[in-house]
Amino acid sequence: MSRDQFYVTTPIYYVNDIPHVGHAYTTLAADTLSRWHSLCGADTYFLTGTDEHGLKIEQAARAKGVSPQEHADRFSKPFRDLCGVIDAQNSDFIRTTEPRHQRVVQEMWKRMEEAGDIYLGEYAGWYSVSDEAYFTEEELVEGKAPTGSPVSWVVEKSYFFRLSKYTEPLLAHIEAHPQFIVPTSRANEIKRFVEQGLRDISISRTSFSWGVPVPNDKDHVTYVWVDALTNYISALGGANGELYERYWSSAHHIIGKDILRFHAVYWPCFLMSAGLPLPQQIIAHGWWTVEGEKMSKSKGNAIDPIKAVKAVGADAFRYFLLREIPFGSDGDFSQAALITRINSELANDYGNLLNRTLGMLKKYRSSILPAAVTPTSPLWGELESTLLSAVEKARVELCTAMDSYKFHEALRAIWTAVSAGNKYVDSAAPWTLAKAGEERASDLDRVLYSLVELLRVIGVWTLPFLPAKSQELLESIKVPQESWRFDSTTADSWGVLTGGETLASALSLFPRVEGPLELTRQAPVIAVETSAEETSAGETHTAEQTSTKKELKASKQKSSKQKSSGSSASSTIEFDDFMKCEIKVGCIRAAEAHPNADRLLKLSVDIGEEELRTVCAGIASAYQASELIGRRVALLANLKPRKIRGVLSQGMVLAAGEGELIRLIEVPDGPSIGEAIR
């Protein structure tokens, strides 16, 4: 049986820096996609590597007093190691200084030359070394490249590529393949650019020698982008290679938005000229900042993947990067957001489901899994049907999200199944069944089995995202390896575990993390502005000290904010004052968007009264309404009802944090709904 192929690549990274979170992000997205397609049965190939030629590298090596090759060897290694650090399973790692690559670059050149698309001319223009690109006078911004890097006027003999010839063919290809460039906003950007008409580009250099020699002209080396882009084919053995035959037609290039034009304009035109088919898709993702700032060497604020993995583990790091922002959008890496996601979604939501399931199985059945209960079994009940339909819905959403590179949606979908599991525990109340003894033994068996089966499904789904932890889970609950496949998770395949297996009695996959974490590459000595009471003028601080000071300042600001809003941190209240608050255990039965306020959700909360309480909560930027159903919350029940934007709110759910980071205070299982919280 022939299987679909899926070939995925990352950019090849420059060896002028060491890897940071931006590089890790692209590699991890490509890895997750590759693993996802494997899980779905495809024959996958995943390529990453390093880009080692060009003036930039030659100059960096010279500055360090080493040869360009030595420099490249030294700086390529951390990128190769990065894959291991973040648990990326690449099939190959290509380096542009390898002979296998250089051979194919020259072949590519010859093909383009034979097509009549290369001619010798003279180039004069503003050249930026750090961008490896020429700019026209009009493109300069205040005498610099649009990126802000310095430019110099260069005149040299150069070979040119007839890019202009491909304006129409490229536009036609983009029109005919609406999914060629994603997201659509980026495709439109490229279309607008091409519609203005493409100009021929210079594709060789004589001003330096660190590159692939142009065939039959030793004075020239190939322009770095002709060299670099060809890696996607050279790693497959060139256009006649076996791997090329097998994978090229399924190529997907994952890149950052910074290099879209090279991939979506130059590369397809080079390929058309060489008579080779175009890749299937070019997928551009957004840009990470750190704590609201651009990452830069001078600021020393680049997140080091090695440190991040050391601090929170590879899988939690992967989870955060993919869950935090929509793939095509820019996003910010903040330590607070990292910690919140790990603690609330991994340790809390997922951890609870896992702990409760294995804990109860141990307590009530000595960790032996009861016999399978499937939808056709007489024991199957309504609660199981509800659970299974939530799982089926999540499965569909997961597929849709992955088809459009919405990793954050995919994880959100999986977590709706986690919530459905936690809700199932609450509704099925296994502890009550256990109390009833023999009489309800088969009901208890059914609940325990269903929970483990749910864990199996979640374990399989999370394999592409959290590979090591998912594997640990699947092994702990004895899921046979042959069913670690996506098609084992349909509603029809509910019941893969047969029962009778002895499972692990406990498993701690994601421990809670506490800040502050040391995540940046280095803590440079930098001057900070301080007030006279904190330090004498001119003193310097390490970044660590700075952040402590920042935190200090923030907490001071916070407490002064509290003071001004009337709740002075220093004043105390009497016990009786507190006892006036009726805080009760509640359960959210329904949730929807507030009709008149984007920030608010309208919740229906059960606190054991005849009618549900309507509560307006300012949590819409942190929660989807659907994921709240079934959550146990703390509700301030005797707060005077008040109309909020036209809806009468009868109480307040307790939460901590602000904006997107706000999290509901959750109530553990045990106390029943309506019970007082003291």
Ligand code: ME8
């Ligand atoms: O451009 N946020 O290499 P490069 C998100 N050699 N992604 C980021 C990022 C950030 N802040 N910073 C870097 C090159 N990246 C060429 C590529 S390909 C034929 C040649 C990621 O080392 C993102 O994928 O500058 C971006 O496109 C890539 O690193 C740039 O890596």
